[in-house]
Amino acid sequence: MTILKTFRGAKAALSHPFPKEIILPRTLYGFVFRASGWHQLATAILSIVLFTAGTIPLEVQRRIVNAATENGSYRTIALLVLIYVLLALTEGAVKLVLNIYSSWIGEAAVRWLRLQVFEASRASVTGDSMMTSEGVQLSIILAEAEPVGGFVGTSISEPLLQIGILTAVCGYLVYLQPLITIIVITIFLPQSGFVPIMQAAINRRVGKRIGIMRNVSEDIVQMGHAIDTDGHQASRIGDVFRINMSIYKIKFTMNFMMNLMTQMGYAGIFALGGYFVVTGKTEIGTVVAFVSGLSKINDPWGDLVNWYRDLRVTQVKYGLIYNSAQVGTVSAGELPGPSPCLETRS
Template identity: 30%
Template sequence: MQLLSIDPHNIPKTGDDRPVATLFRYVIRMSGNHQVWVCLVAACVALLTMAPLELQRRLVNDVIVAGDMELLLLLGSLYLAVLVVQGLMKVALRLYQSWLSESAIRYNRLHLSRVYERRTAENDEESGGRAVSIIGAEIDRLGGFVGEGFSQPVVNIGILLSVGGFMLVVEPFIAAVSLVFLVPQVILVPWFQSWINRLLERRLGLMRDLSDTISELSSDGSEIGDTQLPKQVDDIYRNRIKLLFVKFGTKGITNFLNALGPLCVLVFGGVMVIQGETTIGTIVAFVSGFDRLSNPLREMISYYRVAAQANVQHKMIAKWIT
């Protein structure tokens, strides 16, 4: 298992305990030039996504319809090679992103522990419960954003552009009609996310207050009924229920819109195949293409949500530090 042990990224110390002003400056501070390399890996993953679509189209139109066994074996082997390389690149990207994130979390935990140690030396009334919440779960969510801060948009936007561009070049009409269903998601998701952000910020405050109350219980021997703990637990429950309604409602709408894309391909593409205006191979590639478009689109929505949460987390931790 020693082979799986990798040293953390060496993040240089600045000697300044003040937090950086923005989330993305924090990402750069924690990862440095590694962001350039991880983005290059992400770009390679995105570019490789287009190759299987063209190979699918060729396999149906030029091989299966024509009955060319030799070309079938050649294109099938090439398809397999592309899938293997693409899979290895995706694993490499995820490992690189995770290594940067875990290195940032490790650095932040040590740094914030020193900040808390210094503050308790200066002020005996410093809340231990809040510090435990920040150095434990909260820094996990913030530091976890470091690895994918820039590279995740690169890979997902790259896939959307490469696959969408391929579809528009091959059959513009079908692509344009089907891609229309992606537009509402771009409009709706930020609106829903602003609502989620307010609920998340409220939840973080409630969780910190609960940590403080629990810490006070253990220190002064108070009874639960004499504290705000029952009300705080109820407030957290109500907050989470609201969050779940918005979260699953957003997911349901986006899934429905994603499903309409392939339906349009089959209906409009089927009419064009019957009229001799396109080929079956093109329709097969387009249905597969929409599946490949829906995944990065979902990941972009997820990224937007994670980035918004990390931004809230960064502001609240920065406020605690200062």
Template identity: 40%
Template sequence: MTLSPYNLPTTLFRYIWAVSWQHQIALVGLTVIAFLLEIVPLELQRRVVNNLVKERPFHIVIALCAAYAGAVFVQGATKLGLNVYRGWVGENATRDLRRHVIGYSKLARAAAFGADVQGIGAAMIVAEVEPIGGFVGGSLSEPLLQAGVLASVLAYIVHLDRWMAMAALGLFLPQLIFVPVMQGAINRRANARVWLLRQLGISTVESGSAVGQEGSADAKRIDRVLHLNMGIFKLKFSMNFFMNFCSHLQVVAALLIGGWMVHTDQLEVGGVVAFISAVGRLNDPWGDLVNYFRDLSLTQVKFGLIADRINESLATPGVRNVEDRGVVA
């Protein structure tokens, strides 16, 4: 099996399309099925509660509970298949990138490049290739799934009661302000961290890097990575705190407004229960979407660095001559 690299696409999504376009189409199909199934358990839950309150024959409740269990099983099995398929697609992309990096490292060494080549190659293999491959598996299906779940649940909430829906959406809007701001700050720190780790990889391979001026520079880089990581932790967990707080305020609004409407016979109890359950399901897909765009920004930076390094090396005359002689095989 050859390990000789070829030019990589210049952008992340061109690479994703090149290595997995057939599988991405199949993943999108599974994703649509998964998010369309999201509201079925909510509606069955509402009907179970309403039938209990109205004291209807219990065999109806048994049938609805059986349908609920079946719907949850089908939904869970669909997501299981989707996640396993994603993992397989991502691992194949990781394998492809590793072959590129190893081939690049061998060609560069044979062409008598400096120690920085080995350091960058090691950093790419250890810290950069794995998350890129993992991102490839869910690059299209993940945002589609989470956006589909959000849209489905929001539509169901509006269907239950527009006033409770307006209150919940009003409490959801602040997240559209503070989340992008905080996420942008996280992305900037994550990108700086990638660059610093590459510099550490280079200096680790170079002889004598543990002493003198270079050793002092490495110590500063390590400290800087620590400060960047702590900044990322503080921003990420603060953002999670505010998102969870807004989610609980939505539940409070549903209890207040829904409780009043039940009290005045404008809404059934099952509607309030289903609404609270639906509001609880908004937080996870929204959080997953936030994480996706954070990963997208970081992965684009990592892939761009890898593609630029490999493509520039392959364009170097010395490397091309080594490859023509068949040094790497």
């Protein structure tokens, strides 16, 4: 098979000057800082700038609507619109830089992790360490390294950005109208309960799926080609299909419940906000700000939930890689110095 030959050829030809003993940290975040180091501080700073720039437009929107409905001067409206456009450009530019930078960090970590497996395999050939099956190594290099290394790029910046947006927007909404804010906060409280439970169910299935696919890879390597003489491979592929479908059912049910609660939040804002406008207790611009604010909250909340999903799944995947390291695919131990893959950009 072409992939298998390439894998074996790459192991034989590897000549990078890595140390003979390849060390993996015990925890996922140990790996994150081992593979990226001070780059996480830079992404954290960009995240702070981004959520600050993303919150200010809510107040600008409110003032534009109030100026238009309260017979304000068009010059004032035009100035506010110009400020809004400048803020949008700033937010977009910072987000562009952050996305590219985070992607580079993630890809560099993927490259580093793959090279570690290659080097560990090369060392095992020369007798420096024990090597587990080629099927496990093949699975790590072709499939498992990508999500684990890719998570490194967003491991710090993503939760910091989304939590920052949630905190800033909720604080602003409390300042505008505390009673309506209670409705907004209420719709997210139940989600903090059912999301971790449903995600734990997904994690168990992901771990089982990875184990099955490793068995598939091991059999292919042992046979030298993809042939199923005893029907075990077909059974495993069927198991993977059933596991994936159960993951989809849980995932999309979770999304349905989250979206339903968000729509209930909009209904509550329109009902209570409309009552306050009719009774003169608030202005129309405040209701508009709450509608925009809920969108500003819903999007980062969804992104934060997705990040949490990735975190839990990646912890499972990294744990499997680390366990493989314990039996010889790579060596496990304490954190060494900075990762060579992030010392200079390539």
